[in-house]
Amino acid sequence: MPNNYRLAKVSSLLKKEITLILQNDVDNDLIREYFVNISKIDLSADLQHCKIYVTSTAKEKVRKEIVENLNNSKGSIRHQLGKRIEMRRVPEIIFKDDIILDKGLSVLKLLDELKIKNQEINVEENDENS
Numbered sequence: 001m002p003n004n005y006r007l008a009k010v011s012s013l014l015k016k017e018i019t020l021i022l023q024n025d026v027d028n029d030l031i032r033e034y035f036v037n038i039s040k041i042d043l044s045a046d047l048q049h050c051k052i053y054v055t056s057t058a059k060e061k062v063r064k065e066i067v068e069n070l071n072n073s074k075g076s077i078r079h080q081l082g083k084r085i086e087m088r089r090v091p092e093i094i095f096k097d098d099i100i101l102d103k104g105l106s107v108l109k110l111l112d113e114l115k116i117k118n119q120e121i122n123v124e125e126n127d128e129n130s
Helices: 002-024 029-033 060-072 074-084 100-129
Strands: 036-043 049-056 092-097
Touching: 002 036, 002 049, 002 074, 029 060, 049 060, 060 074, 060 092, 074 092
Parallel strands: 049 092
Antiparallel strands: 036 049
16 A cells, blocks of 8 residues: 555655646647646556647647657657656656547547437427427
């Protein structure tokens, strides 16, 4: 159990510090122009590898470019992390596009469409019964 607690604490610290680095230290127009948010961090049990899932307000093509830019600058981000936090070894990081938000929005859109169709069917049935 202490290991899970430690993973949660380190993940939280990494999320906080990487967010600050993205806001203040990364000099990239795409990252500054679009709202980039860290949605999830998957940290390996040995604290050596870290997958960082990011979301953005940008379209899919631009989001992929943002993730590519983040992965290109992960060395400097990792260097900044090493300056900010005290860890024996800063984990290797990789950025990934978090598409779960898009999937959730598409499900909500489908539900709205079904609701509208259902209302139209009910209106037609009421008109026929009248």
